[in-house]
Amino acid sequence: MTLSEQILDCGKRARVAARQLRLCTTEQKNAGIRAMADELLAAESAILAANAQDLEKAKANGLSGAMLERLKLDPKRLAAMADGVRQVADLPDPVGEIIRDWTRPNGLHIEKKRVPIGVIGIIYESRPNVTSDAAVLCLKTGNATILRGGSESIASNVAIAAALSRGCARAGLPADAILLIPVTDREAVRILCGMDQFLDCIVPRGGKGLIETVVEHARMPVIKHYDGICAMYVDKAADLAMAESLILNAKCQRPGVCNAIETVLVHSAVLEKFATTTGRALLKNGVQLRCDDLALAALSPLAASDSALRTPHSALIVPAKPEDYRTEFLDLILAIKTVDSLDEAIAHIEANGSHHSDCIITADEAAATHFLAEVDSATVYWNASTRFTDGGEFGFGAEIGISTDKLHARGPMGLEELTTYKYLLRGNGQIRG
Numbered sequence: 131m132t133l134s135e136q137i138l139d140c141g142k143r144a145r146v147a148a149r150q151l152r153l154c155t156t157e158q159k160n161a162g163i164r165a166m167a168d169e170l171l172a173a174e175s176a177i178l179a180a181n182a183q184d185l186e187k188a189k190a191n192g193l194s195g196a197m198l199e200r201l202k203l204d205p206k207r208l209a210a211m212a213d214g215v216r217q218v219a220d221l222p223d224p225v226g227e228i229i230r231d232w233t234r235p236n237g238l239h240i241e242k243k244r245v246p247i248g249v250i251g252i253i254y255e256s257r258p259n260v261t262s263d264a265a266v267l268c269l270k271t272g273n274a275t276i277l278r279g280g281s282e283s284i285a286s287n288v289a290i291a292a293a294l295s296r297g298c299a300r301a302g303l304p305a306d307a308i309l310l311i312p313v314t315d316r317e318a319v320r321i322l323c324g325m326d327q328f329l330d331c332i333v334p335r336g337g338k339g340l341i342e343t344v345v346e347h348a349r350m351p352v353i354k355h356y357d358g359i360c361a362m363y364v365d366k367a368a369d370l371a372m373a374e375s376l377i378l379n380a381k382c383q384r385p386g387v388c389n390a391i392e393t394v395l396v397h398s399a400v401l402e403k404f405a406t407t408t409g410r411a412l413l414k415n416g417v418q419l420r421c422d423d424l425a426l427a428a429l430s431p432l433a434a435s436d437s438a439l440r441t442p443h444s445a446l447i448v449p450a451k452p453e454d455y456r457t458e459f460l461d462l463i464l465a466i467k468t469v470d471s472l473d474e475a476i477a478h479i480e481a482n483g484s485h486h487s488d489c490i491i492t493a494d495e496a497a498a499t500h501f502l503a504e505v506d507s508a509t510v511y512w513n514a515s516t517r518f519t520d521g522g523e524f525g526f527g528a529e530i531g532i533s534t535d536k537l538h539a540r541g542p543m544g545l546e547e548l549t550t551y552k553y554l555l556r557g558n559g560q561i562r563g
Contacts, residue, residue, distance in 0.1 A: 133313065137321045140276050140309045141328030144249045147304035148274040152246055154303065156223040163266055166297030167215040170262065173293040174208055180285035181258065188282045196386030196460045200257045201283055211259050214528045215266045221526070224546045225272050241554040246272035248330035250548070251322050252530070253278045253344055255336030258286035263521075263528040264333075265294050265308045271548040274307050276329070278322060280336065281314035288312055323347035333543075335531045338458075353543065355508075355534035357458045357484035358388030360516045363475040363501070364408075365492035366399040372513060373491045374408040379515045380489070382415045386460045388532060389487050389519040393455055393465045395475045396425065401468055405429045409466075413446055417462045420450040424468040455482045472497050476504050483507065485534045487516040508534050508541040 131139070151159075170177070181203040188201055227244040234240065250273050252264040261277055268275040279287035291310035299305050311318050319340075323332065326349040333353045334344040341354050362380060364373045380391040396404050405428040412419060413432065421429055429447050454465040455478070469475045472490075479488050489511035490501040498512040509519045519542060521529020526544030533539045539547035 133315060133317060134321050136313075137311060137318060138325065138328075140311065141249070141325045143306040144274040144276050144309055145328050147306040148246065148249050148272075150304045151269070151272045151274060151307055154272065156225075158301070158303065159223070159270055159272070160219040162269060162298050162301035162303040163215060163219040165301045166262075166266060166269075166294045167212040167219075169293040169297040169300070170208065170212045170215065170290070173289065174205065177208060177286065177289045177293065178203060178205070180289040181283075183285045184258075184283050191282075193282060194386075194461070197282070199384065199386050201286075203258060203286060207259070211262050214259075214522055215262060217522070218266045218270050218528055218545075221270070221545060223270065224549050229551060236560050237558065238560050239556045241556075242551050243554055244546075244549045244551050247548060247550050249274045249276065249328055250530075251276045251278070251325075251329045251332040253319055253322065253332060253334045253336070253340065255280035255282070255340060257335070258283045258290055260335055261287045261290040261310070262294065264530055265291070267528055267530050267543075267545060267548055269298070269303070269307055271545050273548055274304070274309070276309045276311065276322065278311045278318055284312070284314050319343060320347050324349055326350045333531050351538070353531065353533050353535060353539055353547075355388065355484065355486055355532050358390070358486045358532075359393065359456065359458050359482065359484040360389060360391045360487045360489075360519075361393040361395060361479050361483055362391050362489045362491060362516070363395040363469075363472075363479070364397060364400060364404055365472065365475075365490055365494060365497055366397040367494035367497060368397075368400060368491040369493055370400065370403055370407050373404065374411050376489070376491060376513070376515050377408050378411055378415065380517055381412070381417060381464055382462065383517060385462050387517075388458075389516050390460070391464070391489075391516055392457065392459050393467065393478075393482070395467050395469050395478060397472075397475075398424065398468050398470050401425065401428050405432065412464065415462070416446070417464050418446040418448065419464055419466050420448055420454045421466045422450055422468055425466040429466075458484070472500060476501060479505055479507070486532065487511065487519040489514065489516050508532065 224244050229242040231241040254260045329350050331351040334341045338356050409429045485507045487509045488505050488507045492498050502510050521542040521544050524542050530543040
């Protein structure tokens, strides 16, 4: 069987499974989801051994530290993965919800009802937890899914998908509800993108190159975000101790993820104090600061006056290039820009950001309200870390991805975003005149 025939066969099987899933009750789906969580933990040794193979190969291929961090699994992360699965079982099932119903003057009754989308393709790169997140969210909403992971996580994905499939089978759900394409040939992506007769939509999760490829070739809707160029604005009324805490969390906790910040905008009125507090803390955490002229002048003396910062931290304070404010570093690198007003900060975010997650740090409620209203991003924060842009943190249990689109989903995609709706009309012989 050729690669094309193999993937088309997956599409046919997934379409059949989707029709069967559409008829499953919430109780049946939840039983399957809990069985999937049990099987993930039961397969811990096999999954971690497979992940170790992937890590060894990735290191040999020169994968960056940030990407290795995204790829790595350990018992704690695997337990968190299983917990995320169970949380989805405990969430309300949106399928079957009557969004609205009304009766027309002629007696025709109309219901707008939430239903599964059908078959969803997920194309993703190094993060093996996506295999679990995607499968469980699709199953909960009655969708079949076809998964195609990246070459760097292929062994992990195969092991995780096998455990999830065993859970499905144990609970009596369709075996083909979760299908993983076990090859890394890039041609598989193009074939999937052309299968509009079987796939209802595609969700790409990964780098900009992958997403651009999917958008170029897809013959069905694509739900996506290209970049996570997230910014924090330190207002003139900011609590600088809070600013330090939020910025360190948003940059340093996991710099290789899309909701980590890449830019900090600092009001000129607090630049000097910001430099000696947050700036110093960032340098001590090994963050390279790419600064505009004013920020460079404020931060550079730190390396001269503080012996703890002279080496190697002095090399971490460098002039910014214009493109630094439009770059997703996914590393311990942060672009710093000085602004003279709230409106200048908002204009910078609108011109250079990716409309993913942006934050204002301020004690001024009027300034915060203005920022929340004017910044046109999927998630906009006041005095909180952008790292909360995550399905689990939003209470969704897990997420299928984060969208910066405006149709059909925006922000972290949970269960509701994996449904569509249809109209059900009940009459007693009405005809249109």
